Amino acid sequence: MRKLLLFLTVLCFAAIEAMAQAGSGVYVGGHIRRERPATVQKLKNSGFTYVILFNINVETDGTLTTDGETVCRDGEYVFGATQPHYVDDVRELKTWPTGISRVEICIGGWGNESYYRIKDLVDQQGTGEESILYRNFQALKNAIPEIDAVNNDDEHCYDVASAVAFHSMMWSLGYHTTLAPYTRKSFWNSLASLLNASCPGACDRVLVQCYDGGAGNNPSDWQLEGLPVHAGRTNYQTDMDTSIQQMQSWHDNNGVVGGFVWVYNDETWNLNAWASAMNRVFPSREVTTPAVTLYSNNNFGGYEVMLPVGEFCAGELSVYGMVDNDIASYKLEEGYMMEVFDSSDLSGQGKVLTDAEMSRMGAWANRISSLRVIPTGDNAVTEMPDEADAAICFYDLQGRRIPAPPSHGLYMVRKNHLITKRIAQ
Helix, strand or coil, X not given: CHHHHHHHHHHHHHHHHHHHCCEEEEEECCHHHHCCCHHHHXXXXXXXXXXXXXXXXXXXXXXXXXXXXXXXXCCEECHHHCCCCHHHHHHHHCCCCCCCCEEEEEEECCCCCHHHHHHHHHHHHCCCCCCHXXXXXXXXXXXXXXXXXXXXXXXXXXXXXXXXXXXXXXXHCCCEEEECCCCCHHHHHHHHHHHHHHCCCCEEEEEEECCHHHCCCCHHXXXXXXXXXXXXXXXXXXXXXXXXXXXXXXXXXXXXXXXXXXXXXXXXXXXXHHHHHHHHHCCCCCCCCCCEEEEXXXXXXXXXXEECCEEECHHHHHHHCCCCCCCXXXXXXXXXXXXXXXXXXXXXXXXXXXXXEECCCHHHCCCCCEEEEEECHHHCCCCCCCCCCCCXXXXXXXXXXXXXXXXXXXXXXXXXXXXXXXXXC
C-alpha cells in the first residue's frame, strides 16, 4: 500500500508539473504596435497563455532595435520617443482581464545576425555590469519588468560558448530562456545543458519549429535535457482544424505539453478560436472539483469545459478552452450559481443563472463573454471581508440580486465579486 501511495503521489506531482508547463503561445510581430490598442485587446481576450514579441535585434554596437526603431541605447530605454505607448501596452497584456501570464522577447530569426553580434560583443566586453549588452538589457528590464523571458531563435551563428554566457547574463537580469530550434540539435542540447548547469532553471522550455525549415521535424526528437517541449505551427500553414489535430497527435504520441503559433501580424485569423482549441489540447488549469460544465452546443453537446468557483474574463474562459460567445448549454453542480455577462470583463448586460442545468439558453445562447461561478448555501465562504474593500452586492438565496439586505430572512453578501458570507437576520 505504501508503495502504491508513493507511486500515486509521484504521478500526481508529475501531472501538476506537466500542467504548469503546458499552455498555448503566439509570436507577435510589429502589428501589435501598428494597430494598437485593438491588437492588445485581442491578445488579452485570445486565451493564449504566453506571447513572444518578435523581435529584438542586437546591433554591432549593442544597441537594441526593432523594425528599424531604437529600443535601448547606451544603457537607456529610448523607445518611448517613437513608441510612447509600448511600455503600457506590454504591461497591459498581463493585466486583468487577460489570459496571458507570460511575455517573452525573441532574438533571432532567419537572416537575423544578432547572435553573431552577441558573440563579438561577448568576446570583446564580456557580460559584466559594464558591458553594453548587460546595460541595454537591464534598461529594457527596468522599463518593462513584465518581460519574463528571452526566446532564442538563433538560425545562423550557433556558438555555444557565447550563447551560454549571454543567457547566463540574461538570467542574472531576471530573464528566463526558451529555445526555438528547427535544426542543429547538438547545439541546442549543449546550450540547454551548460546553461542550466551554471544557472539552474534558467532555460525552462523548448519551442520546436515544425514549419518552414523545420516542417519535417518530429517533436519526439527534441526532448532536450528533460525540458518541456512545445511544438509550433503557422497560422497560414493549413486550416485551423488540421493544425489542432496535429497538435493533439503531438500531445498523445510525442510528449508535447504545449503549442504555439507563428505569427500574429495581421487580422486574417481568429486568435480566440485558435487559442481555445489549443488549450483544450494542452490544458494548463486543473479542475479537480468542477462547479459548472459548459457546452458549446444545445442539449449538452459539442465540446465541454469545466470551471471551478471564480470569475473568468473572455481570455480566462479561453485558457480553460471555451471560445468567446460559444456557450450554448450548461450544468451546475448543487450549491452553485452563475452570473454571466455579454462583455469580456464582467461588465455590460448580465444575468444570474440558478437553474441546475439549461439545455437551451434562449437569449443568452452564444452570447456570454465572461462569467462568475459563485458558491451558494453551505458552499459559501464563511469569512466576511474588510468593510474597506469594494462595494457590497446582495443576493437572495435563489441567486437574485437585491438592492439591499432584507430586514429578516436569509441573504448573501458579495464583495470583490465573490460570495463571502451567508447571513441570517
